Amino acid sequence: MAQHAEKSRRQELNCCAVMEEAAMRSRERRAKRKQKPMPWIVLKLAVGITIAIVAYTFYVYIGRLCVPMIRRDEGALGGRATGIGFLVVFCVLGLMMLWAYEKVVLTSPGLARDFVKKTPEPVVNTFVPAWWDSQRDLTGMPYQYMGQGEQPPEPTAADHEDGLQPPNGHQPNGHQPNGHQADGDAQAGMTDAIPAVAQARVAKPDAPAPQQNGSARKGPQNSRRVPETAVLRPENRYCWKEGFVKPLRAHHCAACGTCVLRYDHHCPWIGQCVGARNYKYFVIFLEWALLFCLWTFSTLVADQAKSGRVDAQKIVIIVLSFFFVVFTSSLLVSHMRLIMLNTTTVESLRSQSIRDREKRVLARMHPWYAVGAKRRTRKQWDQEWGRIDHEGNLWWFGSYRANWESVMGSYAWQWFLPIGQSPDDGLSYIPNPRHDPEGRWRPRREWPAKLQ
Template identity: 50%
Template sequence: MVCSDILAQVVLTSPGYAKDHVQKSPPPVIKNGLPTWWDTDSEADLAAARYEASQSSPSAEPKSKSRYDTSRGRTQASGDTARQGSTNTRREASRNGHAESGEVSAGITDAIPPVAAARVKATTDKGPPARSERSHSTRSPSFDAHAPPDTQPQSHIQPLPGTASDSQAKPMMYTRKPPTTPILLPEYRYCHTDGFSKPMRAHHCRACGTCVLKYDHHCPWIGQCVGARNHRFFLIFLFWALLFCIWTFSTSVALNARAASQRTFFNVDGQQVAIMALSGLFIIFTGVLVASHVDLIMHAQSTVESLGVRRMREREKRVLARLHPWWDFRGKRATRKQWDQEWGRIGKEGHPWWLGSARRNWEATMGDRAWMWFLPIGKSPDDGLSYELNPRFDNEGRWRPRKEWPKELQ
């Protein structure tokens, strides 16, 4: 009876839809697109790739537009052509003795986007770059005008962790470099399907065909999405469903064990065996869901946001594999500790919606009273519209290094 009431509460409670709170608006004007890392694949990064052409100079603008209006694969092909053209430019300039002139450097910068130049530099250079090659890693003026101070390195390199001298540097592929995509800007939150700028943490659900506030996932068991306003009820439903499955499994096993001691094995009811098997299977299923969602809520993350955290950790593992051999666990721990001292921890200080402690994160979704954690009564404290931004991030949603945090947090 309790589970049925909770299920009705989960099914009847809307997760919250952005269309009920946001009016339609024309797409925002993209002034400067920001390049992204070649090993990230977040939703904002894919959007940034479409707008990267606007950072090119006027002489290269027609080529950039035709290049980014097509698919991602064609973008890579045209990028390779641009890099080949820049190589020919450098060769021609070296023949004429003008390799270090400002005019030639401007042409090279326009031909190779900053990210492509960083990729070539990180994968090919072994020693200090020449003066003619250092111009590849400089960003265009339009990009620098909108990038924060922590995203404007002069040579796209940072000090090598664990080295004796800070002057020794390595490319970005050997450092922890969080994404620099301004995820809070309107152009990165605009939904072209619904025709409006989504509220913070809202995402478009393809199954429902609309944007859901603090979208977690679309659950076929309840027939709708799990979002800001029903996430609490969904976890309560999982908790009671887990208890019901445990009770069903334990009582079925006890009754059949006592009956088996009084008769032969072949007289055991097959339906009861099936109930035990199904209840045991659902114990595992619901138990994993309960544990995963408790962990997500305590880290102030949704399922979609946790995928971005996972990508950052996977990239960090690849970087550590480049820096240390597989058996050097102590060196990896030391490097990760140094990165944490410089940036903070991934998924905690490095999450834009982390509130500072697991308790505060839990109460923001489940409520500040214990009875709200187990009973589907009242409303969720999360309205899906207003969220407190982690002060370790700037106003555009970029993770800042520790030296730029507020003094009380350093």
């Protein structure tokens, strides 16, 4: 019996080992697939689906709404003049939308590899405080500015307990210890990944700040904490996959497998990324797509309400057009806001991360009902640093109009017609002077005198 039990136990262990090995190999295969760009057919699949939906919409709208009115069929929504008018408006909106769609699909967003050369891997020695990647309190410590070539203070045992990483936390090959790349593209959009237990390790706001080295600059105890990563340093802009220092505001797209100038996001509906060279066409396409879907939805709903007869094909187009009205309107509003702030979808995650952490800090500083106290504290922070989306934006030009014209052009007709090129070439950017030469946000007292 003992031998039989031992044999069964060995078989069970062998079975578990085989299953664990199979799972490990499956994880390795998934990781390798993620490192490769998507196949061309997969990238362009949604483009074919979009064209098919538009073609079917033209068939239903013209053949089942406009033609019966032009022929003066019984039960039609209107007469011949109404049918011709509906047809003209529908075709104009549809053709303008297709023209803009063709421009955004066929125009390259701008690939960094076409403008920069391969360079050796830089030596990574940037000191990144771990409080920015954790739930540690953002207050209670003075602002610390690290100049080029200055050495950060040695972390104490308490710092290690709170998650502060040593300066040599980077691997010699330039990759992060957890396998993430130093350029941070793989981490885009990932926030609050630290377990909730880290919230218990919050320093008291009235605790004395630790003494820093000579580069420390004393400030208010309850001041805003901002990222201290020198984002403009070459080692923080180096693409480890393509082997060069990325141009300003460029990021690596995992789906396309390349770095894109002024990368905003990868859009499956156009089969490529939205970047510096096609961002203007993308916004113009959203404008005409919204008008096209609004016209289609409203006229078909009016036709169904008047006729009283349910046409299944018209109902399908009504549902699709309503979905795209909601989808395109939300996209258009969000991207108009991003343009007027002169930021991108990826860059806005940085500002949103600051706001989210400040909400948690304010919740710890004040009770939930102290709305006025929270507002006064935030106003104090804005007085010391400036607003997060404006003065705290590395690429803020100083006004909404200047930001808008830097992407869409100076003339109103350029905002609606998909012709010409955007003033933004994806290569020429002037950082906000409220930041230091390495891209770190400085307090108001360190701004140029004319900006204070």
